Amino acid sequence: xxxxxxxxxxxxxxxxxxxxxxxxxxxxxxxxxxxxxxxxxxxxxxxxxxxxxxxxxxxxxxxxxxxxxxxxxxxxxxxxxxx
Amino acid sequence: xxxxxxxxxxxxxxxxxxxxxxxxxxxxxxxxxxxxxxxxxxxxxxxxxxxxxxxxxxxxxxxxxxxxxxxxxxxxxxxxxxxxxxxxxxxxxxxxxxxxxxxxxxxxxxxxxxxxxxxxxxxxxxxxxxxxxxxxxxxxxxxxxxxxxxxxxxxxxxxxxxxxxxxxxxxxxxxxxxxxxxxxxxxxxxxxxxxxxxxxxxxxxxxxxxxxxxxxxxxxxxxxxxxxxxxxxxxxxxxxxxxxxxxxxxxxxxxxxxxxxxxxxxxxxxxxxxxxxxxxxxxxxxxxxxxxxxxxxxxxxxxxxxxxxxxxxxxxxxxxxxxxxxxxxxxxxxxxxxxxxxxxxxxxxxxxxxxxxxxxxxxxxxxxxxxxxxxxxxxxxxxxxxxxxxxxxxxxxxxxxxxxxxxxxxxx
Numbered sequence: 364x365x366x367x368x369x370x371x372x373x374x375x376x377x378x379x380x381x382x383x384x385x386x387x388x389x390x391x392x393x394x395x396x397x398x399x400x401x402x403x404x405x406x407x408x409x410x411x412x413x414x415x416x417x418x419x420x421x422x423x424x425x426x427x428x429x430x431x432x433x434x435x436x437x438x439x440x441x442x443x444x445x446x
Numbered sequence: 447x448x449x450x451x452x453x454x455x456x457x458x459x460x461x462x463x464x465x466x467x468x469x470x471x472x473x474x475x476x477x478x479x480x481x482x483x484x485x486x487x488x489x490x491x492x493x494x495x496x497x498x499x500x501x502x503x504x505x506x507x508x509x510x511x512x513x514x515x516x517x518x519x520x521x522x523x524x525x526x527x528x529x530x531x532x533x534x535x536x537x538x539x540x541x542x543x544x545x546x547x548x549x550x551x552x553x554x555x556x557x558x559x560x561x562x563x564x565x566x567x568x569x570x571x572x573x574x575x576x577x578x579x580x581x582x583x584x585x586x587x588x589x590x591x592x593x594x595x596x597x598x599x600x601x602x603x604x605x606x607x608x609x610x611x612x613x614x615x616x617x618x619x620x621x622x623x624x625x626x627x628x629x630x631x632x633x634x635x636x637x638x639x640x641x642x643x644x645x646x647x648x649x650x651x652x653x654x655x656x657x658x659x660x661x662x663x664x665x666x667x668x669x670x671x672x673x674x675x676x677x678x679x680x681x682x683x684x685x686x687x688x689x690x691x692x693x694x695x696x697x698x699x700x701x702x703x704x705x706x707x708x709x710x711x712x713x714x715x716x717x718x719x720x721x722x723x724x725x726x727x728x729x730x731x732x733x734x735x736x737x738x739x740x741x742x743x744x745x746x747x748x749x750x751x752x753x754x755x756x757x758x759x760x761x762x763x764x765x766x767x768x769x770x771x772x773x774x775x776x777x778x779x780x781x782x783x784x785x786x787x788x789x790x791x792x793x794x795x796x797x798x799x800x801x802x803x804x805x806x807x808x809x810x811x812x813x814x815x816x817x818x819x820x821x822x823x824x825x826x827x828x829x830x831x832x833x834x835x836x837x838x839x840x841x842x843x844x845x846x847x848x849x850x851x852x853x854x855x856x857x858x
Contacts, residue, residue, distance in 0.1 A: 380522045403585040
């Protein structure tokens with residue numbers, strides 16, 4: 364099951380409780396106030412919706428929202444489609 | 447040497463099945479409107495068949511005013527019990543004129559009482575674990591379930607850095623919280639205390655537990671009436687802002703009432719049955735603290751759950767303490783309108799009692815059928831009764847024999 368960038372941004376806005384319009388690619392995670400608990404909550408929802416298991420510890424160090432979105436989209440969309 | 451600091455109430459807020467703020471709540475009880483309705487409790491695919499009980503549940507959207515003012519960053523991550531507390535705290539602090547005031551950061555306490563904490567989040571988490579047999583739990587489950595989640599949310603939302611903790615004593619939780627908050631002011635540890643409590647345990651698993659101890663009414667809540675058959679579960683929360691009286695007056699704050707003192711006892715007797723000695727002793731201490739026995743009239747906001755045992759014991763305790771006093775004592779029992787908020791009840795009843803003193807009206811006990819010869823107290827029935835009382839006595843008697851009685855005065 365694949366995810367589009369707008370779908371992923373909707374999920375981030377919902378799980379990290381951030382206004383959707385503030386989610387610009389060059390915004391830093393620190394400026395957006397995305398905490399570690401926000402990230403693991405997001406990963407939990409990604410597993411629920413897309414069946415992809417991503418551990419927080421496996422995520423590379425990232426500064427911007429764009430980097431995180433690219434990483435998450437790659438991991439979700441490389442999964443074999445579920446039958 | 448001066449006496450103990452006097453404690454003013456400078457703000458209050460409430461959310462319940464009667465409305466989303468203190469004014470809506472008061473309008474409903476004064477007019478004899480009830481928040482109780484038959485509700486089906488549906489526990490999902492792993493649960494037994496749904497059961498139907500009367501309950502008083504808060505209407506959707508109760509958090510609208512809070513979120514319009516403060517955003518959703520904190521409120522959106524909370525269990526329902528903590529959200530009730532946060533909404534009521536915002537209303538109370540807004541009324542007190544203290545949102546954004548430096549005193550919140552420097553000299554303020556938050557003490558809220560809850561019987562149980564995040565029951566809805568716990569049941570959802572355990573559905574995943576025991577039902578779906580999933581090892582992976584929602585990462586927010588623990589912070590949502592913890593009983594201190596409410597006070598932490600209030601502290602984070604309003605930037606409170608002083609003493610912050612929760613009290614838990616079942617149905618007396620928010621009464622203990624009010625007394626502790628007042629004590630923090632009187633001991634000099636704070637100048638302002640945000641006190642009260644909340645509860646959200648009208649959940650399918652919890653209701654099955656309450657059914658098992660035969661505490662729930664099948665019809666409705668009829669305090670002190672013949673034919674009463676139990677309590678009705680409610681939900682919601684209420685918060686008061688307590689403040690050093692001199693400080694409140696100096697800044698021109700609204701004075702909505704005065705906390706005069708309390709009595710606290712433990713029956714050390716039985717986990718569900720009340721004791722006449724324990725409850726009487728708490729009432730006697732509160733009456734002494736507030737000089738209630740020498741008043742012409744005292745408004746009594748009874749614990750009044752509508753269970754056969756509580757109401758008979760409470761009537762006897764009131765009569766024992768007031769024997770020899772000429773004080774008229776109209777008894778109200780507003781759980782007949784808002785149900786039993788467990789940890790939130792005492793705070794909600796305080797918000798109602800202070801409004802009753804201010805309006806000079808005692809709201810009626812609802813669903814009353816006939817007087818019970820075992821409960822000989824002056825129950826206010828029918829419609830709101832005009833009163834001249836300037837003092838209120840408020841009881842909260844919890845399972846496990848944990849008793850609190852509090853004395854309040856109307857604003858001078």
